[in-house]
Amino acid sequence: MGSKQRREREKEALRQDILDAARELFVHEGYENVSMRRVAEKIEYSPTTIYLYFEDKASLLYAICEETFAGLCKRMETIRKAGDDPVESLRRGCRAYVDFGLQYPNHYKLTFINHPQHPRDEKRQLREESMGMKAYGNLRAGVEACIKAKQFRETNVEAVTQMMWAGGHGITSLLISMPDFPWVNKDELIDLMIDTLIDGLRA
Amino acid sequence: MGSKQRREREKEALRQDILDAARELFVHEGYENVSMRRVAEKIEYSPTTIYLYFEDKASLLYAICEETFAGLCKRMETIRKAGDDPVESLRRGCRAYVDFGLQYPNHYKLTFINHPQHPRDEKRQLREESMGMKAYGNLRAGVEACIKAKQFRETNVEAVTQMMWAGGHGITSLLISMPDFPWVNKDELIDLMIDTLIDGLRA
DNA sequence: ATAGTATGCTTAACACCGTTAAGTGAGAGT
DNA sequence: ACTCTCACTTAACGGTGTTAAGCATACTAT
Numbered sequence A, B: 001m002g003s004k005q006r007r008e009r010e011k012e013a014l015r016q017d018i019l020d021a022a023r024e025l026f027v028h029e030g031y032e033n034v035s036m037r038r039v040a041e042k043i044e045y046s047p048t049t050i051y052l053y054f055e056d057k058a059s060l061l062y063a064i065c066e067e068t069f070a071g072l073c074k075r076m077e078t079i080r081k082a083g084d085d086p087v088e089s090l091r092r093g094c095r096a097y098v099d100f101g102l103q104y105p106n107h108y109k110l111t112f113i114n115h116p117q118h119p120r121d122e123k124r125q126l127r128e129e130s131m132g133m134k135a136y137g138n139l140r141a142g143v144e145a146c147i148k149a150k151q152f153r154e155t156n157v158e159a160v161t162q163m164m165w166a167g168g169h170g171i172t173s174l175l176i177s178m179p180d181f182p183w184v185n186k187d188e189l190i191d192l193m194i195d196t197l198i199d200g201l202r203a
Numbered sequence C: 001a002t003a004g005t006a007t008g009c010t011t012a013a014c015a016c017c018g019t020t021a022a023g024t025g026a027g028a029g030t
Numbered sequence D: 001a002c003t004c005t006c007a008c009t010t011a012a013c014g015g016t017g018t019t020a021a022g023c024a025t026a027c028t029a030t
Helices: A003-031 A036-043 A057-083 A088-102 A106-115 A121-127 A130-147 A157-177 A186-199 B003-029 B037-042 B057-081 B087-103 B105-113 B121-128 B131-148 B157-177 B185-199
Strands: none
Touching: A003 A057, A003 A106, A003 B157, A003 B185, A057 A106, A057 A130, A088 A106, A088 A130, A088 A157, A088 A186, A106 A157, A106 B157, A121 B131, A130 A157, A130 B121, A157 B105, A157 B157, A157 B185, A186 B157, A186 B185, B003 B037, B003 B057, B003 B105, B057 B087, B057 B105, B057 B131, B087 B105, B087 B157, B087 B185, B105 B157, B131 B157, B157 B185
16 A cells, blocks of 8 residues: 555655745745745645645745755865865865855845744754754864864864854855945955955964 | 924924834834834824835834944044054954944844845935945045055955955844854954954055 | 815725634545 | 545634825915
């Protein structure tokens, strides 16, 4: 009686359909401007069906964020495992982060800029094992390698990691959310940020 | 025939009452979590009255932002005109910027994070002459002073200003929009960013 | 003084929103 | 054949920002 398995498969398929529809709408029109009813319309089910697969709208977004983070993680891991000079590796990791954001600005907006926070404490715990944390962990490993190689003056791994993240995020988010501002050349600006931070950290 | 002027005055007073009520609610509970009906309730008028004084909810917040950002401008100008060592002046200007953002996260969110893309071209123009942008101008003046004093290696004023802004914005916006992340000590993080950037720029 | 008008505000409603309680109906298990 | 499970729907709740229409009051002109 494989019918049970078939139904299981179909359920999973619908879950993915919801995710796909929501991602497309969220990325294209922004989380706030897309209603659950519109997502439901796109998949041709009633709005309430979504609630059988996701607890609420924020959870739906969270699931999409996980997928996006996963892509970033993969890129960063590849760079880290290339095993160059640790400082060069960190620099390239930061570049990858910013480039990723600029390549998928709507995804980036969704996960890092218009990030609505979860109301539940329980969820927060889950989040700390999320892909976002994994990406952060990758950056952290890069920083740690530099410190272990005695390339940096400052030795507080966590602080340096968070600062590097903030530097990358600052550039990425401003370029995305203020496209009409008279920016200097974007590539130069990104490199200036990363190089200046690394130079400032150097022993 | 001063009755016209009196009515004018009374209208202006109500406008300020609305602004005051809205500011208190927005700052205390967050823009998204405060409805027009709640603002109206606080001033003991009907919700629709607000629309006689402000075009919509966003305009209401925008007006509040202008007021508050004027405060930031003043602070930054005071620092800049204190006439210390230009680098120290810049450092303190950056601190003031970040501190301001963390003090008024909802104001900061509207003008720098959830920056409306193109509601109307007309509005955008207004926005670029806003107090937020004036604050940017102040930062630019600080950077220029450092470069003129030959304290920095990099001499592209615009690029350096934008990088410093992005550094401050990165810290500020991440701290605001991801309050549940396990940040290291916030003050240290902010100082680390500013100091590292300045050290990295030094001649 | 009185009729007319402009002004300031309110009532009621529109068209949405996220979410949930209750109900339906097809297929599985006995 | 009958019950039961369960994926799904309908209808509704209590909110949201916003607007059209109406109502008094105060001012103006005759």
